[in-house]
Amino acid sequence: MSKTIVIEPVTRIEGHAKISLFLDERGEVEDARFAVAEFRGFERFCVGRPLAEMAGITARICGICPVSHLIASSKAGDAILAVSIPAAAQKLRRLLNLGQIVQSHALSFFHLSAPDLLLGWDSDPAQRNVFGLMAKQPEIARKGIRLRQFGQDLIEALGGKKIHPAWTVPGGVREGLDAEKRAAFRARLPEMLDTAREAIALLDGYIAAHRDETDTFGNFPSLYLGLVGPDGEWEHYDGNVRVIDATGNVLESALDVQQFETRIGEAVVPWSYLKMPYYKPLGYPGGSYRVGPLARLNLCKRFGTAEADRALQTWRGYYADRHGIVSASFHYHTARLIEILASLERIALLLADDDLSSTHLRAQAGINRLEGVGVSEAPRGTLFHHYKVDANGLITSVNLVIATGQNNDAMNRAVKHTAQHYIHAGDLQTVPEGLLNRVEASVRAYDPCLSCSTHAIGQMPLQIQILAADGTVVRTVARAGAAR
Amino acid sequence: MILVIGYGNLLRSDDGVGQHVAREIEAQHWRNVTSLAVHQLTPELATVIRDASHVFFVDARLDHAGGVQSVPLEPSTELSSGAGAHASSPADLLALTKALFGRCPPATLIAVPVETFAIGDCLSERALEGAAMAIRLITARLTADGSPSRPESA
Numbered sequence: 030m031s032k033t034i035v036i037e038p039v040t041r042i043e044g045h046a047k048i049s050l051f052l053d054e055r056g057e058v059e060d061a062r063f064a065v066a067e068f069r070g071f072e073r074f075c076v077g078r079p080l081a082e083m084a085g086i087t088a089r090i091c092g093i094c095p096v097s098h099l100i101a102s103s104k105a106g107d108a109i110l111a112v113s114i115p116a117a118a119q120k121l122r123r124l125l126n127l128g129q130i131v132q133s134h135a136l137s138f139f140h141l142s143a144p145d146l147l148l149g150w151d152s153d154p155a156q157r158n159v160f161g162l163m164a165k166q167p168e169i170a171r172k173g174i175r176l177r178q179f180g181q182d183l184i185e186a187l188g189g190k191k192i193h194p195a196w197t198v199p200g201g202v203r204e205g206l207d208a209e210k211r212a213a214f215r216a217r218l219p220e221m222l223d224t225a226r227e228a229i230a231l232l233d234g235y236i237a238a239h240r241d242e243t244d245t246f247g248n249f250p251s252l253y254l255g256l257v258g259p260d261g262e263w264e265h266y267d268g269n270v271r272v273i274d275a276t277g278n279v280l281e282s283a284l285d286v287q288q289f290e291t292r293i294g295e296a297v298v299p300w301s302y303l304k305m306p307y308y309k310p311l312g313y314p315g316g317s318y319r320v321g322p323l324a325r326l327n328l329c330k331r332f333g334t335a336e337a338d339r340a341l342q343t344w345r346g347y348y349a350d351r352h353g354i355v356s357a358s359f360h361y362h363t364a365r366l367i368e369i370l371a372s373l374e375r376i377a378l379l380l381a382d383d384d385l386s387s388t389h390l391r392a393q394a395g396i397n398r399l400e401g402v403g404v405s406e407a408p409r410g411t412l413f414h415h416y417k418v419d420a421n422g423l424i425t426s427v428n429l430v431i432a433t434g435q436n437n438d439a440m441n442r443a444v445k446h447t448a449q450h451y452i453h454a455g456d457l458q459t460v461p462e463g464l465l466n467r468v469e470a471s472v473r474a475y476d477p478c479l480s481c482s483t484h485a486i487g488q489m490p491l492q493i494q495i496l497a498a499d500g501t502v503v504r505t506v507a508r509a510g511a512a513r
Numbered sequence: 514m515i516l517v518i519g520y521g522n523l524l525r526s527d528d529g530v531g532q533h534v535a536r537e538i539e540a541q542h543w544r545n546v547t548s549l550a551v552h553q554l555t556p557e558l559a560t561v562i563r564d565a566s567h568v569f570f571v572d573a574r575l576d577h578a579g580g581v582q583s584v585p586l587e588p589s590t591e592l593s594s595g596a597g598a599h600a601s602s603p604a605d606l607l608a609l610t611k612a613l614f615g616r617c618p619p620a621t622l623i624a625v626p627v628e629t630f631a632i633g634d635c636l637s638e639r640a641l642e643g644a645a646m647a648i649r650l651i652t653a654r655l656t657a658d659g660s661p662s663r664p665e666s667a
Binding site: 089136140159160163164167170171174175177178181190191192193 | 524551552553555556557559560608609612613614
């Protein structure tokens with residue numbers, strides 16, 4: 030009799046989801062589904078709103094990565110206004126996005142993922158959280174908080190507040206960053222860089238001691254998609270879309286972001302509100318791809334900053350296959366830390382630029398195009414905002430293709446791959462919590478933002494359910510979410 | 514330093530009352546008082562809380578009866594699901610501060626009775642009345658005998 034294992038809630042992720050593991054007649058994992066049951070409807074209720082409001086509205090999709098939506102939305106607005114924003118404004122937007130990457134990646138590693146890695150997958154779940162980490166390794170926990178604080182403070186200094194800053198707008202940004210503030214942030218950088226280096230060394234040490242596990246963790250071939258610069262350098266704000274396959278062959282070298290819909294489709298599945306983006310020339314599911322830190326590091330030739338480039342070369346030397354591709358989902362964690370290092374190096378360069386104090390920060394124009402696409406690299410991956418407007422600048426159509434949504438198929442595959450590796454016949458009634466934690470962690474590696482990816486809101490419980498082939502629930506783990 | 518942290522969502526009507534109270538306190542320019550209006554209780558607040566002699570958390574309470582509640586807080590012994598992530602409860606935040614720095618100050622939750630958390634950017638009359646009461650309660654604590662806090666204009 031086949032059965033299904035359900036894990037609910039999936040813990041230590043942003044948002045809420047359900048994992049169902051379907052077992053075959055032998056009791057082996059046959060299939061897995063990572064289902065998201067949230068829906069909010071931004072793509073509908075934004076219709077009729079003025080273009081100028083879209084950055085502020087879409088930032089409210091999420092309280093974790095609002096900057097990403099602010100930037101993508103403003104860039105869609107730039108396209109509709111048909112403007113090239115002042116150089117100083119672009120630098121300031123880049124600085125904002127880099128601050129976002131630092132704070133988000135720091136939260137993901139130190140608060141959400143490090144408890145597994147530094148306390149152990151099989152440790153007491155009551156202690157396997159950031160508080161347990163503080164008890165065992167207080168110094169690294171404090172450093173992680175200070176690193177996130179640095180990114181949050183930078184966002185606040187630029188935009189006036191840490192969450193939903195109303196600062197980047199179509200045509201540019203509202204305000205620059207004076208020399209005094211720039212100097213204050215530069216003074217904090219040495220400590221932040223040390224923390225990033227220490228975290229990379231810590232994680233490399235963990236991997237060296239657990240190589241078999243990390244190599245197996247959600248390891249499967251896939252396409253990769255993300256922004257790259259004109260010479261193939263790592264990009265987070267601008268550039269063109271590149272797609273490579275599992276062996277590193279370039280399928281799209283420099284797709285103009287305004288044409289992204291010619292290559293990116295979205296499939297719908299009946300068991301989740303989360304859509305499944307795919308690369309159209311290969312159809313669905315063959316065209317499924319991954320985005321985010323792992324994809325960005327696989328796509329780029331270099332970062333263009335000294336320490337990050339050394340870290341990238343080391344990373345590829347340690348973990349890449351014969352094609353030069355790193356494919357195990359675990360390495361989203363390592364890629365994330367290298368991106369923190371790269372972001373801090375780029376922040377240092379930008380903070381030294383007096384152009385950031387410029388007062389020429391806006392390009393003024395009216396509605397010059399009736400359609401525009403804004404793309405940026407959010408911490409979790411490539412984010413597309415596609416708007417259509419009427420001649421008065423009122424929204425007639427919105428399509429948001431979110432980073433976490435683009436990783437939806439990959440998260441499902443990672444769950445299945447990890448579950449097939451760890452959960453076997455005979456274990457069903459007594460699957461140790463640590464093994465279920467590993468299945469959850471295969472989702473956590475992607476650092477999903479489910480509120481964004483379903484354009485969703487609220488706090489809902491997460492469930493993991495084990496189901497037999499006849500539909501019998503073998504086991505369910507569920508946790509309640511908070512109200513409000 | 515006395516710390517006031519007012520938190521809540523400004524686009525969920527009366528959920529923004531905490532931020533409103535914090536901004537009103539800030540506008541009074543008290544010496545030795547830091548007043549923060551924030552969307553969520555994030556872990557970084559622990560670095561500010563650790564230096565405070567007392568913390569007032571100000572939040573909305575959906576209730577159709579009763580006045581402003583002043584509730585002493587202790588650090589959590591059992592953590593909520595969001596603890597240590599991007600949004601924590603006041604008690605979890607105190608626990609985080611204690612875990613990180615070995616201590617946390619005495620704390621009080623000022624719960625303001627409100628009408629609604631519906632989508633909106635205005636405070637109801639009930640919330641505004643509650644906010645005024647909360648401000649009076651906090652300022653009374655700030656001007657208690659022996660307090661080093663004074664409005665800067667005094």
